Amino acid sequence: MKMYLLQQEQLLPLSLERAWEFFVHPGNLPLITPPDLGFRITAELPEKMHAGMIVTYTVTPFLGLAVNWVTEITQMREPYFFVDEQRFGPYRMWHHQHTFRETPRGTLMTDLVHYVLPFGPFGRVAAPLVAKRVRGIFEYRRTALARELGFPP
Template sequence: MKMYLLNQEQLLPLSPEEAWKFFVHPGNLPRITPPNLGFKITGELPEQMHAGMIVSYTVTPFLGFAVEWVTEITQMREPYFFVDEQRFGPYRMWHHQHIFRETPQGTLMTDLVHYVLPFGLLGRVAAPLVARRVRGIFEYRRGALARELGVPSS
């Protein structure tokens, strides 16, 4: 079993509390997800995220094939970090840490995503394609945050 890692940082010229206000609302997730992913929330959402919260949605990662994805917010420490983990979905394992660290320039937001692909050898063969797709999702998010929050995208 091979584990893959995406590590991305983005400087937000906001305080951790201001950045947190955007990310704590699960309804904002579709606003920063690429439209071509076919992301649709299928369950009810509370006003604010909390540890233990389950989020269910569908995604269309490849070739128009919709997949159910269920994640749980497993850890949360306002306004510094939260973790979402896949409970059911397209990966064998998905663990996404969202970390917000105050700097003199604002908040350094770090995404650490550890994931394992299903299907054994076939998953390993597809790994470069999946890694490119995952990076693309987070690159889109970088630009979306620039639009949504009025912050630089680079």
């Protein structure tokens, strides 16, 4: 089993509280997800995120094929971090840790994503394409956050 890693940082020129306020609202997730991913939340969500919260949605990551994805917010320490983990979906394993740290220039947000692809050796063959797609999703989010939160990209 091969585990892959994506680590990305983004400086948000906002206070820690303002950055957290955006991310704690699960309804903001579609605003920072690429439209071509076909992201659609399929169940009602609470206004604010909490540990134990289940999020169900569909995505169309490749070839227009819709995939159900279920994640759980497994850990949360406001306003410093939260973790979402796949319970059902396109990956064999997905663990995404979001951390927020106040700096003199704003809030440094770090994403640490560990994932394992399904289908054994066939998954490993697709790994470069999947890694490119995952990086693209996070690059889109970088620009979308600037747009949604009102600062230059």
